[in-house]
Amino acid sequence: MPVELVTEDERWGPLDLAALAPRVCAETLAHLGHDPALVEISLLACDDARIRTLNAQFRAKDKPTNVLSWPTWDLSPDTPGGAPEAPETGTPDDPEMLGDIALAFETCTREAREQGKSAADHATHLIVHSTLHLLGYDHETEEDAALMEKTEVEILAKLGIRDPYATDDSGLPQGVAGVD
16 A cells, blocks of 8 residues: 655654554555555654644644545545445555545644543554545545444454444443544
8 A cells, every 4th residue: 555654753763653653554455345555545654733823724724633634535425324435556666646634743643642542543543544535435424424433433443443432331432533
């Protein structure tokens, strides 16, 4: 799975995104029946200051967030809760660009700590989440959110990560990603 990794913040080093991201993206694509060798994803590993700038520039939200994604195509379904369209693909020698992802170090590690999980598990969830966005999944409607969360949980289980949307005995979420 070709993932072009640009690391602007060296604090990401211990998470080994160079190994993690291709495995997570490939599992996400394969789970949905897409050949990971035929697409490419660009991943920016940055800090909160950089993602805040990107969030302001592209979403008019002047605050940091944990992850942003920019799909190459609009693959969203015509009906809420429907399956997105399949992406265009290239060849193993010339994969088609699926889109770009940016992860913010401080927000990701803070959320992981608050949710009682490892930074690697939270980064994995955010990479699955943002790869699904590149593939046309969203959470703007109840139906779309239900499909996206169900798909995330299935992929995360294959990667050995528990359901981040499950509740404990108190009924509180055990670690919902803070994406907005």
